[in-house]
Amino acid sequence: MSHYPDGTVVAAGALVWRVRNGELQVLAVHRPRYNDWSWPKGKLDPGEHLPECAVREVAEETGKQIELGQPLPTIRYPIGAGKQKVVKYWAATVLPSGSRSVKARPTYKAAAKHEIDRLRWLSVEEAHRIITFPDDLRPLDALIEAYQAGRLDTRPFVLVRHARAKRRKAWKLTDLRRPITKAGAQRARAIVPLISCFGVGRVDSSPARRCVDTVAPYAAAVGVEVKTHDSLTEPSHAERPLATAKTFAKLFYKTSARAVCVHRPTLPTIIELMRASIRPYTRGALPRSNPYLPAGGVLVAHVNDTESGPVVVAVETHLLRVHV
Numbered sequence: 001m002s003h004y005p006d007g008t009v010v011a012a013g014a015l016v017w018r019v020r021n022g023e024l025q026v027l028a029v030h031r032p033r034y035n036d037w038s039w040p041k042g043k044l045d046p047g048e049h050l051p052e053c054a055v056r057e058v059a060e061e062t063g064k065q066i067e068l069g070q071p072l073p074t075i076r077y078p079i080g081a082g083k084q085k086v087v088k089y090w091a092a093t094v095l096p097s098g099s100r101s102v103k104a105r106p107t108y109k110a111a112a113k114h115e116i117d118r119l120r121w122l123s124v125e126e127a128h129r130i131i132t133f134p135d136d137l138r139p140l141d142a143l144i145e146a147y148q149a150g151r152l153d154t155r156p157f158v159l160v161r162h163a164r165a166k167r168r169k170a171w172k173l174t175d176l177r178r179p180i181t182k183a184g185a186q187r188a189r190a191i192v193p194l195i196s197c198f199g200v201g202r203v204d205s206s207p208a209r210r211c212v213d214t215v216a217p218y219a220a221a222v223g224v225e226v227k228t229h230d231s232l233t234e235p236s237h238a239e240r241p242l243a244t245a246k247t248f249a250k251l252f253y254k255t256s257a258r259a260v261c262v263h264r265p266t267l268p269t270i271i272e273l274m275r276a277s278i279r280p281y282t283r284g285a286l287p288r289s290n291p292y293l294p295a296g297g298v299l300v301a302h303v304n305d306t307e308s309g310p311v312v313v314a315v316e317t318h319l320l321r322v323h324v
Contacts, residue, residue: 007083012053013041014092015143016066017152018121024147026127026140029061030118036132037120039139041087049318050088051197058092059108061116065099066092067199067257069154070146070302070314071283072139089139091152095199101257104196104221151281151313154302156198157252158259159274161267163187163296165210176208176233187296188214192221194318195259198300202258204251206232211261214296218259237266245269252277255305267292274301277312284315294319 004010016027028037042057044050051068058066069091079085095102122130127140146152163184171178180188195218203219205211207228219226229247230236237244248270251260262270271286278286286299293299302314 004086005084007081009079009083009085010044010050011041011085011087012044012050012057012089013039013087014054014058014066014068014090015039015072015139016058016062016064016092016094017143017147018093020121024124024144025121026124026143027062027064028120028122028127028131029116030120032114032117034132037130038132038136039089040116041089049194051090051318052193054088054090054092055105055197056108060111062119063110065095065102065105067095067099067101068092068156068197069152071316072142075135075138077135091143091146099199100201100222100224101196101199103223104192104218106193146313149281151304151311154304154313155255156200156257157301157303157310158195158198158200158257159270159293159299159301160191160195160215160259160261161264161291161293161295161297162206162208162211162214162261165295175235178208178210180210180213184210184214184296188217191296191298192218194298196222198257200257200259202254202256203227203261204229204232204258205261206234206263206266208233208263211263215259215261232260232262232266234263234265237263237269241269245273248273252303253310264291264293264295274312277301277303277310278315279311279313282312282314284317286315287317293317 018025029040030037040058040061044053072089075087076084163180165178165180203215203226205215205226205228212226231243231247271292298318300316301312303310304313
């Protein structure tokens with residue numbers, strides 16, 4: 001998460017969209033206290049990550065479980081005494097009933113009627129007329145632009161660097177069996193609700209224990225097996241980097257939402273392969289320098305599948321702190 005000046009109120013929400021009869025619609029909420037129409041959003045809870053906040057707020061205010069798509073423009077506005085509020089938005093869609101990723105989420109409490117009393121699916125024209133604050137139209141206009149360009153419907157490809165592992169010098173057995181540390185295990189548990197925000201239902205990994213153990217808590221939470229690929233290990237990459245690249249490309253081209261856990265030495269090859277799918281309009285950027293991701297870091301590429309192959313329309317990176 002970005003660092004903001006002291007006193008900044010940080011919030012997150014989503015523009016939940018659907019298409020009905022060829023028409024783009026967006027879900028808005030009415031707040032009786034302020035008598036306004038806006039997008040579901042709310043303040044960040046302590047220890048919460050921004051995507052988790054967006055998913056929670058939508059669930060509490062609308063009763064809908066969502067999958068976050070591409071990030072939308074962030075809104076900033078003054079709230080008095082020289083302070084500001086920052087609201088991070090995502091595009092989002094309602095998950096189908098029985099979605100695996102919902103199993104990895106906590107239970108959400110519905111917002112009280114005095115907080116949210118009405119929901120309404122708005123057409124683009126209705127939204128421009130009914131949404132109360134002009135600033136709230138900025139993320140809407142970005143959503144409309146992506147829809148008109150055929151880039152709104154995306155799938156997540158989540159790249160995870162394994163969490164902190166025991167030092168090589170302190171481990172006497174084979175390196176493939178080297179485990180993650182206590183702090184690494186904390187990180188592995190912490191990324192469970194984060195990954196679930198993007199509707200991930202499949203998990204792939206290097207067979208190295210430190211990689212499998214990093215994504216195993218998420219796989220267990222959603223009820224799937226971690227599928228391993230020998231070509232993603234450090235030794236395999238060192239000996240046959242093209243085999244690593246081929247496996248990664250195969251996973252990247254699959255159209256299902258998935259997370260893949262890898263090693264730091266393999267990241268330069270993987271990031272460069274992803275870079276070929278970046279376009280001038282891509283929101284956000286891939287990491288440019290080693291180590292690309294910290295231990296336990298998460299990169300989410302929002303992929304639009306086109307006739308010519310996958311195109312990354314947005315990138316976001318989440319570097320979670322470990323609380324020991």
